[in-house]
Amino acid sequence: xxxxxxxxxxxxxxxxxxxxxxxxxxxxxxxxxxxxxxxxxxxxxxxxxxxxxxxxxxxxxxxxxxxxxxxxxxxxxxxxxxxxxxxxxxxxxxxxxxxxxxxxxxxxxxxxxxxxxxxxxxxxxxxxxxxxxxxxxxxxxxxxxxxxxxxxxxxxxxxxxxxxxxxxxxx
Amino acid sequence: xxxxxxxxxxxxxxxxxxxxxxxxxxxxxxxxxxxxxxxxxxxxxxxxxxxxxxxxxxxxxxxxxxxxxxxxxxxxxxxxxxxxxxxxxxxxxxxxxxxxxxxxxxxxxxxxxxxxxxxxxxxxxxxxxxxxxxxxxxxxxxxxxxxxxxxxxxxxxxxxxxxxxxxxxxxxxxxxxxxxxxxxxxxxxxxxxxxxxxxxxxxxxxxxxxxxxxxxxxxxxxxxxxxxxxxxxxxxxxxxxxxxxxxxxxxxxxxxxxxxxxxxxxxxxxxxxxxxxxxxxxxxxxxxxxxxxxxxxxxxxxxxxxxxxxxxxxxxxxxxxxxxxxxxxxxxxxxxxxxxxxxxx
Numbered sequence: 001x002x003x004x005x006x007x008x009x010x011x012x013x014x015x016x017x018x019x020x021x022x023x024x025x026x027x028x029x030x031x032x033x034x035x036x037x038x039x040x041x042x043x044x045x046x047x048x049x050x051x052x053x054x055x056x057x058x059x060x061x062x063x064x065x066x067x068x069x070x071x072x073x074x075x076x077x078x079x080x081x082x083x084x085x086x087x088x089x090x091x092x093x094x095x096x097x098x099x100x101x102x103x104x105x106x107x108x109x110x111x112x113x114x115x116x117x118x119x120x121x122x123x124x125x126x127x128x129x130x131x132x133x134x135x136x137x138x139x140x141x142x143x144x145x146x147x148x149x150x151x152x153x154x155x156x157x158x159x160x161x162x163x164x165x166x167x168x169x170x171x
Numbered sequence: 172x173x174x175x176x177x178x179x180x181x182x183x184x185x186x187x188x189x190x191x192x193x194x195x196x197x198x199x200x201x202x203x204x205x206x207x208x209x210x211x212x213x214x215x216x217x218x219x220x221x222x223x224x225x226x227x228x229x230x231x232x233x234x235x236x237x238x239x240x241x242x243x244x245x246x247x248x249x250x251x252x253x254x255x256x257x258x259x260x261x262x263x264x265x266x267x268x269x270x271x272x273x274x275x276x277x278x279x280x281x282x283x284x285x286x287x288x289x290x291x292x293x294x295x296x297x298x299x300x301x302x303x304x305x306x307x308x309x310x311x312x313x314x315x316x317x318x319x320x321x322x323x324x325x326x327x328x329x330x331x332x333x334x335x336x337x338x339x340x341x342x343x344x345x346x347x348x349x350x351x352x353x354x355x356x357x358x359x360x361x362x363x364x365x366x367x368x369x370x371x372x373x374x375x376x377x378x379x380x381x382x383x384x385x386x387x388x389x390x391x392x393x394x395x396x397x398x399x400x401x402x403x404x405x406x407x408x409x410x411x412x413x414x415x416x417x418x419x420x421x422x423x424x425x426x427x428x429x430x431x432x433x434x435x436x437x438x439x440x441x442x443x444x445x446x447x448x449x450x451x452x453x454x455x456x457x458x459x460x461x462x463x464x465x466x467x468x469x470x471x472x473x474x475x476x477x478x479x480x481x482x483x484x485x486x487x488x489x490x491x492x493x494x495x496x497x498x499x500x501x502x503x504x505x506x507x508x509x510x511x512x513x514x515x516x
Contacts (some may be wrong), residue, residue: 045345045348045349045356045360046349047356049353055353056357060357061361063357063364120357122364122367129221129225130221130225131224131225132225
């Protein structure tokens with residue numbers, strides 16, 4: 001009988017630790033203590049997607065970010081379904097939607113059966129209202145993450161423009 | 172053709188479910204009434220719990236603290252106002268002392284008999300009719316508001332429901348959103364988020380507006396010297412939730428009481444001036460500040476809502492019908508707008 005209870009608690013504990021392990025690797029949450037992580041876990045939505053199921057469509061109003069708990073996701077650009085990125089366990093996408101309500105710039109499709117953790121704007125605003133300290137910490141890290149992505153994009157644009165100029169014949 | 176039949180089938184099923192739902196809700200109207208009141212109050216108090224949470228309290232302790240403060244407030248109010256309120260309702264139930272009013276009504280009756288006899292007006296017996304009407308109104312208020320069993324049930328159940336809606340409201344919302352299929356999940360959450368802001372502002376605005384108008388009316392009537400100022404003030408505040416007819420209803424009750432009290436129109440004249448001023452203050456100062464969003468409704472819609480509300484849930488249904496129809500209108504409007512926006516962008 002004891003074994004049974006041990007197993008039940010072990011499974012629960014393992015699941016909890018798994019989510020903690022995933023969250024701690026996400027830059028937005030990586031310097032939060034376990035108490036703050038518990039608060040975050042409470043407001044995350046957990047969803048399951050079948051293989052080839054659409055997570056969101058390009059053009060939909062975005063409401064927040066998705067974190068891949070397990071499985072892999074393809075980010076595709078319509079209408080040709082050109083693959084922009086392939087994301088796996090522990091990766092995240094859609095974080096810009098936490099700040100504005102502009103339409104999604106690409107579609108996200110589950111490549112394999114996926115479990116996702118979803119962190120959305122209403123919950124972030126509610127958190128800012130109830131726990132301004134934790135909320136502003138997350139907001140700061142979010143700004144930092146988006147800044148990092150911007151730096152990477154700038155670097156890629158620079159490299160692309162350099163390579164374009166270098167291949168052009170000098171007139 | 173088969174697709175059309177499928178649509179018709181779906182519409183028929185939805186129609187049957189809606190009718191069955193309404194029938195069920197009507198059958199348990201008392202419980203529905205309590206849940207609606209609790210949900211509205213929980214919505215109004217929610218920002219207070221959020222504020223306490225932002226000061227470092229847990230959700231449960233914040234809710235408990237609000238309830239403790241509320242019960243202390245109710246305790247003081249009970250000691251200060253309930254004797255006054257119950258005395259006024261008992262007095263209303265017993266009927267007025269109609270000595271002065273009697274003389275005036277007799278004069279009015281004579282005047283009507285003398286001038287309108289060609290219309291077949293005879294033997295009006297206004298005084299006894301009015302006396303009976305006032306006594307039965309008082310009895311009706313007594314039956315509906317101060318019926319001991321229902322008061323005790325409501326006093327236990329409403330705080331109980333509010334407590335759990337406040338403490339676990341987020342979990343209820345999360346559970347509801349979780350039950351949505353993947354393709355509608357993000358949109359449902361988006362709709363919740365948009366509606367929450369709109370409806371929260373609307374309900375809190377209406378509540379603050381009704382409270383201020385109620386307090387102003389009671390204070391003005393007390394200053395003028397009208398009897399039953401407290402109960403008329405409460406009625407005027409609640410009636411203010413009904414656009415167009417509400418303010419007139421509050422003023423009418425106060426005017427009738429003042430005429431019956433004094434037997435002349437002097438006090439009634441002051442009452443009309445006071446209510447006009449309160450309406451002016453409400454329109455110019457209070458509403459633009461506290462009611463962030465007014466739900467524009469056609470007077471006919473207001474009238475029908477009040478009648479249906481009254482038929483289904485009695486006087487409370489009449490008072491809450493307009494805010495509830497306003498709430499449903501905002502829900503429908505925002506759902507359609509946001510669905511279009513969500514799909515079009």
